[in-house]
Amino acid sequence: xxxxxxxxxxxxxxxxxxxxxxxxxxxxxxxxxxxxxxxxxxxxxxxxxxxxxxxxxxxxxxxxxxxxxxxxxxxxxxxxxxxxxxxxxxxxxxxxxxxxxxxxxxxxxxxxxxxxxxxxxxxxxxxxxxxxxxxxxxxxxxxxxxxxxxxxxxxxxxxxxxxxxxxxxxxxxxxxxxxxxxxxxxxxxxxxxxxxxxxxxxxxxxxxxxxxxxxxxxxxxxxxxxxxxxxxxxxxxxxxxxxxxxxxxxxxxxxxxxxxxxxxxxxxxxxxxxxxxxxxxxxxxxxxxxxxxxxxxxxxxxxxxxxxxxxxxxxxxxxxxxxxxxxxxxxxxxxxxxxxxxxxxxxxxxxxxxxxxxxxxxxxxxxxxxxxxxxxxxxxxxxxxxxxxxxxxxxxxxxxxxxxxxxxxxxxxxxxxxxxxxxxxxxxxxxxxxxxxxxxxxxxxxxxxxxxxxxxxxxxxxxxxxxxxxxxxxxxxxxxxxxxxxxxxxxxxxxxxxxx
RNA sequence: GCCCCCAUCGUCUAGAGGCCUAGGACGCCACCCUUUCAAGGUGGAGAUCAGGGGUUCGAAUCCCCUUGGGGGUACCA
Numbered sequence: 001x002x003x004x005x006x007x008x009x010x011x012x013x014x015x016x017x018x019x020x021x022x023x024x025x026x027x028x029x030x031x032x033x034x035x036x037x038x039x040x041x042x043x044x045x046x047x048x049x050x051x052x053x054x055x056x057x058x059x060x061x062x063x064x065x066x067x068x069x070x071x072x073x074x075x076x077x078x079x080x081x082x083x084x085x086x087x088x089x090x091x092x093x094x095x096x097x098x099x100x101x102x103x104x105x106x107x108x109x110x111x112x113x114x115x116x117x118x119x120x121x122x123x124x125x126x127x128x129x130x131x132x133x134x135x136x137x138x139x140x141x142x143x144x145x146x147x148x149x150x151x152x153x154x155x156x157x158x159x160x161x162x163x164x165x166x167x168x169x170x171x172x173x174x175x176x177x178x179x180x181x182x183x184x185x186x187x188x189x190x191x192x193x194x195x196x197x198x199x200x201x202x203x204x205x206x207x208x209x210x211x212x213x214x215x216x217x218x219x220x221x222x223x224x225x226x227x228x229x230x231x232x233x234x235x236x237x238x239x240x241x242x243x244x245x246x247x248x249x250x251x252x253x254x255x256x257x258x259x260x261x262x263x264x265x266x267x268x269x270x271x272x273x274x275x276x277x278x279x280x281x282x283x284x285x286x287x288x289x290x291x292x293x294x295x296x297x298x299x300x301x302x303x304x305x306x307x308x309x310x311x312x313x314x315x316x317x318x319x320x321x322x323x324x325x326x327x328x329x330x331x332x333x334x335x336x337x338x339x340x341x342x343x344x345x346x347x348x349x350x351x352x353x354x355x356x357x358x359x360x361x362x363x364x365x366x367x368x369x370x371x372x373x374x375x376x377x378x379x380x381x382x383x384x385x386x387x388x389x390x391x392x393x394x395x396x397x398x399x400x401x402x403x404x405x406x407x408x409x410x411x412x413x414x415x416x417x418x419x420x421x422x423x424x425x426x427x428x429x430x431x432x433x434x435x436x437x438x439x440x441x442x443x444x445x446x447x448x449x450x451x452x453x454x455x456x457x458x459x460x461x462x463x464x465x466x467x468x469x470x471x472x473x474x475x476x477x478x479x480x481x482x483x484x485x486x487x488x489x490x491x492x493x494x495x496x497x498x499x500x
Numbered sequence: 501g502c503c504c505c506c507a508u509c510g511u512c513u514a515g516a517g518g519c520c521u522a523g524g525a526c527g528c529c530a531c532c533c534u535u536u537c538a539a540g541g542u543g544g545a546g547a548u549c550a551g552g553g554g555u556u557c558g559a560a561u562c563c564c565c566u567u568g569g570g571g572g573u574a575c576c577a
Contacts, residue, residue, distance in 0.1 A: 020577050055576065125575075141502045142573070167575050184505070193503060194573090201575040208577050232504055232572040255506080255570095262569060290512095293525095297513055301524050320506095320513090323570065327511050330526045340539075373539040384537095439535085457535040469537045 004315055005043050005182075005223060005250070013045035013222045017071075017078070018212065020052040021064035025274040027326065028227060028257045028265055029067070030074060031291045035254055035319070036225050037076045038292070041311035048219055049081030051097045054211055059099075070274040074284045075307045080219075093219040098211055101218075105206040108214050108244060109168055109199065117243040118199060120166035121148040122159035143195025144169065168200035170210070170240060177235035182225070182252025183319045189235035197236065209236050217246040225252045225316060228323070229264065252316050255295045256323040265326055281354050281378025282331065286338040290331045294324040304337065332376045339375050344368040354378045356389045363388070366479060370471035387465035388479060396491040398466030401499035404459040404492055409451075414459055415496040420445055421460055422489040425482065433482045435474040442474070463492035 005013050017033040019025070040047035049071075053059035068083055078084060081096040095101055112118035121144075123131075132142045149171060151159075159166070174192035181187050199210035216224060231253045241248050259269040266272065277287060288307055298305075298313045305313070339347065348365040355364060371384045387395060405414045424445050428437065446456035461473050464485060470476060477485050 018577090022577075052577065058576080121575085123575095128575085136501085139501060143502095169575095187504075189504070198575045203575080205575085207575070212577090227571095228505070229571055230577095233577095235504095253505085258570080260511085264571070293512065295512095299514070301514070303513090303525065322506050324513090325511060327526070330512060333526055336539085371538095374537065376538095442535090452535095454535050461536065467536090471537085473535055 004317060005039070005045075007222045008247075013040070013043050014048060014220050015040050015045060015223050015225055016048040016050055016216070016219060016221050018050045018052045018215070019067050020055065020058075021060060021067060022055060022058040023063055023273075024066040025070040026272045027270075027274060027277075027291070028272070030070065030076075030274050030287075031257060031294060032225070032227055032254060033071055033076055034074070034288060034291050035296075035314075035316065037078075038311050038314040039223070039225060039316050040079075042314050045222075046079045047077075048093070048221065049078040049084075049096065050215055050219065051082060051099075052208070052212070054098045054205060054208065056099065056205075066275060070278065073278060074274075074288055096219075098215065101211070101215065102206070104218065105200070105211050105214055106204075109206065109210070112170065112199075112243060113168065116171070118168050118170050119149055119151070119196075120156065121169045121196075121198070122151070122156070122164045122166050123147060124164070141193065143193075144197070146196060149196060165202040167198045167202045169196040170199045170243070172196050172236070172239055173243075175239075177238050179234065179238060179248075179251055181231075182223070182250060182316050183254060184231075184321055187231070187234075189232070191235050191239055194236065199240075209233060210240065213237050213240045213244065213246065216249055217241070217244070221249050223250045223252065223316075225254060228253045228256050252319075254316075254319050255321060257294055258323045258325045260325055262323065262325065264323075270326055271328075277331075279379070281375075281380065282335050283338045283350070283378070286331070286335040289338075290334050294326070295320045336376050339378070340373055342372075344372070347372060351378055351381050354381050355385055356382070358389050359385065363479065367471075370475045370479070374471065384471055387467065387470065387476070390466065392484065392487050392491055395464070395466035395488055396495065399462050401495040403468075404462055404496060406455040406458060408455065411496050411499055415493055417449060417451060417456060418459060418463065418489055418493050418496070420449060421456070422486060422493065425477075425489070426486055428482065430482055433478060435472075435478045438474040438477050459492065460489070464488050 007013055015036045017029075017036050019029050019033070037047055039045070049068075051064055053064070064082075080093060109118065113120070128144070131145050135142045135145075148166075148169070172191050172194045176188060176190050178186065178188045197209060198207055200206045215221075234251050234253070238248060257265040259265050261269065263269070271277070274287075278284075285306065288310070289303075289305055292305065292310050292314070293303065296314065296319045299318070342350065344365060348361070348368050351364055351368070352361070359367075367385055367388075371381055374384060375381060401411065404418070405411055409417070421442065424441055425433075425438070428441070442456065442460070443453055446453045449456070457473055458468075461470055462468060464470075464473070464480065465476060
């Protein structure tokens with residue numbers, strides 16, 4: 001593998017993924033995780049998972065578990081972090097959970113306060129709101145007006161006496177911040193346009209911009225690869241890093257995954273929870289392959305890649321700058337390709353959770369050749385195999401008598417054709433009840449009656465499966481067995497008689 | 501509003517000055533195969549490379565402007 005990223009001292013790079021457990025694993029988070037993982041693998045570096053749970057109100061252990069489970073499902077593993085050997089709070093750079101790092105954040109906040117690069121702000125939510133409204137009226141950019149930046153001792157005491165609890169704001173230096181982004185090249189922002197932002201809330205809880213910088217420092221992160229939505233946050237982080245005297249990591253902002261209308265992919269407009277895809281029967285290898293190509297390509301016309309192959313080829317510097325629409329149809333296609341590439345045994349195993357529990361394992365295996373090339377998602381199997389577990393009555397209830405009758409025939413004619421088929425199949429030795437024999441006999445029978453094979457097969461299919469669309473007919477009959485086949489044929493003939 | 505980012509078929513993309521009358525894939529259409537549906541095969545439609553200026557012998561590729569789209573602008577992450 002060719003290494004393209006470097007660190008000041010030549011040591012291996014360290015990248016991280018820092019999801020917030022305030023929802024299930026999001027497609028976008030998964031893609032960012034994948035890019036970080038691939039970068040770490042490609043460069044021979046370390047990959048750290050950190051849980052950003054400072055927002056205790058919205059964070060839950062269930063979401064955290066969902067994120068971890070689904071990352072693992074995709075095949076993404078981390079060298080340090082929760083649920084790895086020596087991980088969680090005992091790893092070399094742990095704890096890897098922000099809720100267990102509060103003392104560190106408090107210490108750094110005190111440092112900033114002590115050297116004057118941060119200050120206590122006593123403004124109330126109402127006051128802040130009023131300022132913002134006034135700025136809006138005056139058509140000025142909305143930002144903190146700096147009222148508490150130079151409060152005297154007496155003023156502070158007065159506010160304290162009022163019972164106000166201060167937040168801590170970072171005094172943003174008015175300077176231009178320039179950095180070399182891994183995917184965008186040189187970028188420049190003017191921090192004098194920024195207001196002083198809050199780093200610790202009045203209730204003592206430190207905020208994202210602050211903790212992320214401390215965590216990355218303490219976890220020795222060398223390269224921060226994250227979504228483009230963080231690009232304009234980066235100058236804030238760099239200012240903080242400098243104020244704290246930290247090492248500045250290299251940043252890389254990857255393009256966003258978009259809704260079909262090209263806005264940032266959201267729950268409102270797209271299915272964003274990885275779990276949902278998993279439950280529908282998308283294969284993790286198809287998902288990985290698909291996600292990798294949302295914003296990157298190897299520069300060739302190859303498009304099927306395993307995770308290992310991706311790790312060998314992936315280069316963060318070749319990631320695109322523009323956002324990519326999540327094309328569900330393309331995902332479907334890829335999933336089908338991966339399903340068809342599986343052996344029958346592998347597919348049967350993967351299908352197990354998606355088909356009725358009543359279906360024995362060997363039945364699934366025998367079914368696979370019939371449905372393999374018909375599956376887009378594993379979950380589609382349920383409908384395809386339903387006729388095998390439904391009762392004869394359930395199957396019969398799915399169609400009306402007139403649906404059995406081909407365009408060029410009538411009810412009586414169809415009934416007698418079905419009766420002929422029934423007689424033929426009943427006469428078959430159970431040992432001959434195989435797809436091959438069934439097909440040749442039925443074809444002969446159709447010919448004798450002067451029916452087109454297709455017209456003859458269609459009512460049989462409906463009678464047997466209850467559906468106009470089914471896996472190949474004769475393989476289905478074989479799987480179903482002679483007794484059930486005859487019973488369902490009888491039911492169909494009966495329905496036709498009642499209708500006539 | 502302000503700041504920043506982006507811009508090749510509907511979508512994902514190839515393309516890093518001449519190989520481009522712009523290639524592939526998904527989707528779409530037609531035909532073939534065929535017991536339904538798929539899968540597979542063959543072919544086709546589909547991008548004046550957002551528009552306009554430059555630079556150059558030569559630009560999808562470099563520069564500028566315009567337009568369009570997106571992201572950010574919280575005591576969320």
